[in-house]
Amino acid sequence: MKIIFSMVSIKPWILLITFFTAFSAMANEEGPGVIKGQVTTSDGKPAEMVSVSIKGTSHSAITDDNGHFVIKNLKPGTYTIELSLVGHESIFQSVVVDGEHAAEVKLQINLAEKQLQEVFVVAGKTGYKLNNVSSSLRLTTPINKLPQNIQVVSRQLLADQGTFDMLEGVSRNVSGVSKLEHWDMYVRLNMRGSRIAPFRNGMNVESTWGPLAEDISMVERVEFVKGPAGFMMANGEPSGFYNIVTKKPTGQTKGEANVTLGSYDTYRAAVDLDGKLSGDGKLLYRLNVMGQLKGSHRPFEFSNRYSIAPVLKYQFSPKTSLTLEYTYQNMRSTPIGTAYVFAPNKYGSTGRNTTIAEPGMERSVFRDHSSFLIFEHQFNPDWKFTTQLAYFNYDQVGTSMWADSVKANGDVYRNMGIWDAKNEGKYAQAFVNGKFTTGAVAHNILAGLDYGDKNYIADFSQSLPVNGKNIFNIYNPVHNMTPDEFPVFDRSIRLKDRPGASRLSQKVLGVYVQDELHFWDDRIRLTLAGRFTTSKDEEYGAGVSESKVTPRVGLSVSVDKNTSVYALYDEAFVPQTGKDKHDKKFTPVTGHNIEAGVKRDWFNGKWNSTVSVYQITKNNVLVTDPEDTKFSIQLGQTKTRGVEADIRGEVAKGLNLVLNYAFTESFISKDTDPKNVGNATPGTTKHINNGWLSYQLPGKLKGFGVSTGYQWQMGRSSWFVFDGSEASLPAYFRFDGAVSWHKGHYGVNLNVNNILDKYLYSGSPYGNYFYWQTEASRNFRLTLQYRW
Missing domain, CATH: 2.170.130.10 (TonB-dependent receptor, plug domain)
Structure with missing residues (x-):
């Protein structure tokens, strides 16, 4: 604890103690009457996550994994218990509380466990x-x-x-x-x-x-x-x-509050509220609010954020609902790109705390608005219609920082550019899900349309050198610039009217239909689908309009009730805007995937394994032009093939596991320049292996938990380089862990990342020098939680 207190100022701790003292007072109230019971499904299985409330009062509970619930603080009398589920009629039962003994009830909902x-x-x-x-x-x-x-x-x-x-x-x-x-x-x-x-x-x-x-x-x-x-x-x-x-409203009255303190002046608080706004349970709400102050292992850097995400759902009837969702995110940070280090010799040749930033630099501000309107109507148990509209509006006022040049002795000539941007997106979807049978064949139908209209405008046109009193050397950095020495950019003209602004736009319309045919009592499933897509794109003055029909065929066979094997053929279509340095417009990416795999649930579905093999062929792929990184070049064709394995779930009582491995081989199979054929595709990693293990202790230590996990990557190529040379990235291994305690309403989590204190980074060569971005040294996060 001494380490923790030394890294946190006194004010956040005062707020923290006040916060949890208030909730303690609420949680410790005890009443004379108790109702406890169990809720089961129609097939006799425990019904978890069901809202149980006392009609006409604020008392409520949520059933646990075994369907049990407890409601306290009731005076003697007769009460009506209400079980509520979103989109389903509530269930009511009368119960008498005598004030001396707990009243016990057993309730059943008219749904099977799967439903x-x-x-x-x-x-x-x-x-x-x-x-x-x-x-x-x-x-x-x-x-x-x-x-x-x-x-x-x-x-x-x-x-x-x-x-x-x-x-x-x-x-x-x-x-x-x-x-x-x-x-x-x-x-x-x-x-x-x-x-x-x-x-x-x-x-x-x-x-x-x-x-x-x-x-x-x-x-x-x-x-x-x-x-x-x-x-x-x-x-x-x-x-x-x-x-x-x-997150959406669940129809359950519940909430959660978290406060986190961590390394590098990290302070964070979040609240999640879920409940009903009307007595009849038709108007539901969900509200998530978060605020965060976050420093960095590199000096002068920060990333402060807050967000608010209210959601309202009105249930006109068990069959019809309308959901309105809005999210606002605000982020303020140091100039974009200051997380990178530049050096002439090799990756990792400086300390991981090295930075090119200066104190007092202009901050970048990001404001992100998004909203969804979702309408759902269930015609009958077999047919459902859904439509949703979305609007995204993103605004950015800021700067970016990069190296203009790097000398052999480590002198870095920094450059700062304006980066103001606006991003607007309008989206619409409508689709129908349905079921019917023809003879012995059952059909699952999916049909609908998508529409998207995206517009992005940015000003990169203003760029000035960052000159301090001395030439900045990456091996001996001196940060002594004053605010009056920083570049000043002209923002007197509105972004959309600036002559140097870059514009990107895309309009997409897709229409699709899919039939999933079920044979032999659902042991065999054949998917047949097709999609028509038309797109109009424009980027940096070059525009293109394209249309294409893409088919899809899939087969899934249940070997037994827990095991299935599958095969898939699917195609993709990606219009590409822009042009290369020779003013040649880019043609669309076309690609197809051939895939097969095995899926299996183990121990009554407590955990699952998936193994798949695949090959993806892509035509007309864009990569960065290694001779001029401001432009892209279009390769003839790439092939990617691999094997993937995933395991997740509760492998033993109290022991949850996530374990995965992937072998990926991606290379250029055709190109106008023969010397590129066979080279690795940029940004791919040949071997990726991850694991996360969480164990909840039993018996007298119930409530305590320990977790540990790792990330391991080998054969990493950088974003820009595909030649397999020394410019490729070294192997990556990170080991993390956590301990936790949860009892009743309270919880505490302590996470420690990069336990082995490895120097970890990603990056790329860039002309005659290297750039990379480091991860933090060993660091911690302490989270205190209250649920109700």
């Missing part, structure tokens, strides 16, 4: 394994029976790992995913040979520089879909995408 999981598919179970994808992926078939490799990262796993945002270690939980260097505010994840697109609630929100990385406080789960996915993507890389599912 209950579907009701709470967004909220999910606590633990690491989830059986179904979210409704935003449009699929109703359980993950184990889908002819595609889909991995879901649960909220519980992210909490155990002490994750703050998508820039941190979310990628460690899925085979073959790696995080490349970034511009501090957005996420670039690679998988199966290329960058994967960011989705939010089923919509492709990718832009060249964005969107702003989501804070985990607003995230319910993260779904990684591997390979092309014609049922989801109007356009996108054939390697796949990740889908952020935001």
